[in-house]
Amino acid sequence: MEGIAWMAWTPVTAALFVAVALALGAMSWFALARPQPERVGILGIATTRGDRLFLSLVLAAVIHLAWIGLIGTAPIAALPIGEGIEISSLWLATAISLVAAVVVFRVV
Amino acid sequence: MEKIPNQKAWFLVLPVFAIVAFSAVIPLMTVVNYSVQDTFGNNKFFWNGVGWYQELLDPGTELGGRFFASLWRNLAFSGIVLAIEIPLGIVIALAMPREGWGVAFSLVVLALPLLIPWNVVGTIWQIFGRSDIGLMGWAVNRLGFDYNYVANPIDAWLTIIVMDVWHWSSLVALLCYAGLKSIPDAYYQAASIDGASRWAVFKAIQLPKMRHVLVIAALLRFMDSFMIYTEPFVVTGGGPGNSTTFISIELVKLALGQFDLGKAAAMSLVYMLIIIIVCWVFFTVMTNAGQERRGAGGEP
Numbered sequence: 001m002e003g004i005a006w007m008a009w010t011p012v013t014a015a016l017f018v019a020v021a022l023a024l025g026a027m028s029w030f031a032l033a034r035p036q037p038e039r040v041g042i043l044g045i046a047t048t049r050g051d052r053l054f055l056s057l058v059l060a061a062v063i064h065l066a067w068i069g070l071i072g073t074a075p076i077a078a079l080p081i082g083e084g085i086e087i088s089s090l091w092l093a094t095a096i097s098l099v100a101a102v103v104v105f106r107v108v
Numbered sequence: 109m110e111k112i113p114n115q116k117a118w119f120l121v122l123p124v125f126a127i128v129a130f131s132a133v134i135p136l137m138t139v140v141n142y143s144v145q146d147t148f149g150n151n152k153f154f155w156n157g158v159g160w161y162q163e164l165l166d167p168g169t170e171l172g173g174r175f176f177a178s179l180w181r182n183l184a185f186s187g188i189v190l191a192i193e194i195p196l197g198i199v200i201a202l203a204m205p206r207e208g209w210g211v212a213f214s215l216v217v218l219a220l221p222l223l224i225p226w227n228v229v230g231t232i233w234q235i236f237g238r239s240d241i242g243l244m245g246w247a248v249n250r251l252g253f254d255y256n257y258v259a260n261p262i263d264a265w266l267t268i269i270v271m272d273v274w275h276w277s278s279l280v281a282l283l284c285y286a287g288l289k290s291i292p293d294a295y296y297q298a299a300s301i302d303g304a305s306r307w308a309v310f311k312a313i314q315l316p317k318m319r320h321v322l323v324i325a326a327l328l329r330f331m332d333s334f335m336i337y338t339e340p341f342v343v344t345g346g347g348p349g350n351s352t353t354f355i356s357i358e359l360v361k362l363a364l365g366q367f368d369l370g371k372a373a374a375m376s377l378v379y380m381l382i383i384i385i386v387c388w389v390f391f392t393v394m395t396n397a398g399q400e401r402r403g404a405g406g407e408p
Contacts, residue, residue, distance in 0.1 A: 007137065007138045008142055013137070017140075062381065065161065069166070
C-alpha cells in the first residue's frame with residue numbers, strides 16, 4: 001500500500017470506480033450475450049447500449065454538480081444510528097440521476 | 109463459405125489498453141481521489157467530501173470566483189475567436205485559386221502557421237507586440253495609439269485574439285476549401301444558366317455544401333480555444349492582473365503554483381466534464397455527417 005499512497009484512495013472513490021468497472025464489464029458481457037442493434041431515439045442519432053450508459057453517466061455528473069451548485073448539500077434526515085448519521089440532500093440528486101438513466105436507456 | 113465469428117483480434121488491443129490505463133486511467137482516478145480530500149503534503153490526506161465542489165460552484169467563494177471568472181473569460185475568448193475565424197476562413201477559402209500553380213502555393217502558405225509550435229507562436233507574438241523592439245508594437249505606438257499589452261487588459265486581449273486568428277484561421281480556411289472543392293461543376297453551371305448572382309451562389313450552393321465542414325471547424329476551434337494554454341501563457345502569463353487567465357492557466361496556478369491539489373482536482377474534473385460533453389457532440393456530429401454523406405452517395 002505504501003507504493004500507491006500518492007493515489008490517496010478512499011473507500012468512497014474506490015467504490016465508485018469498482019461500480020463503473022462492474023458496469024462496463026456487465027455491459028460488455030451483455031453486449032456479447034444479447035446483442036442489440038443500434039437504434040435511433042429522440043436525439044435523432046443512432047445509439048448503442050454503451051452510448052446510453054455513457055450519456056447516463058455524464059448526465060449523472062451534470063445533475064450532481066448542478067445540485068451542489070444550485071441547491072446545496074444540507075442534511076435532509078438523520079439515521080438513528082449511534083449519534084445519528086446525517087443524510088445529505090445530494091442523495092436526491094443521485095435518485096434523480098437513476099431516474100434519468102432509466103429514461104435515457106428507454107428513449108434515447 | 110460460412111464465416112466463423114472470431115473476436116480474438118480484440119486481444120491485440122490489450123497493450124494499448126495497458127498503456128492507456130497507465131497513462132490516463134490511473135492519473136484520472138488519482139485526480140478523482142484528490143478532489144474529495146485535502147492534503148498538507150507528505151501523502152497525508154483528509155476527507156473533505158464534496159466540499160471542494162461546493163466551493164468551486166459557489167461564485168461567492170475565492171475558488172468559485174476564480175473558476176467562474178476564468179470560465180466566462182474563456183467562453184468569451186472562444187466566442188470572439190470563432191466569430192472572427194469562421195467568416196474569415198470562409199472568405200479566404202472563397203478567394204483561393206481553384207487551379208494552376210496558385211493552389212499549391214496558397215495551401216503551403218496557409219499551412220505555415222499551423223506547423224509552428226505553439227510555444228514559438230507565443231514567443232513570436234510576445235516579441236512582435238513589444239513597443240520597444242517589436243515591429244507591430246513599435247509601429248502601432250508610432251501611429252499614435254497607446255498600445256501596451258503588458259499593462260493594458262484590452263491590448264492584451266487584442267494581442268491574444270489577433271494571435272489566435274493568425275494561428276488558426278488557416279485551419280478553417282483549409283477545411284472550407286476542401287468543402288468547396290467537393291462541389292461538382294454542374295452546380296455552378298446550373299447557377300450560371302439561371303443567372304444567379306455571386307451572393308445567391310454562395311447562399312444556395314456553397315454555404316449548404318460547406319455546412320458539415322463548418323460544423324467540424326467550429327467545434328474543433330471551440331475545443332482548441334477552450335483548452336488554450338501555451339500561447340497566452342507565453343505572451344501575457346495570464347496578465348495584466350488576471351485579465352487573460354483562462355481556465356487551464358488558472359488550473360495550473362492552483363495545482364502547481366499553490367499546490368492546492370484538492371481544489372485543482374475538483375476544478376479539473378468539472379473542466380473535463382465540459383470538454384467531454386463538447387467532445388461527444390463533436391464526435392456525434394462527425395459520425396452522423398459521415399453517415400449522411402454515405403447515404404447520399406448511395407442514392408442514384
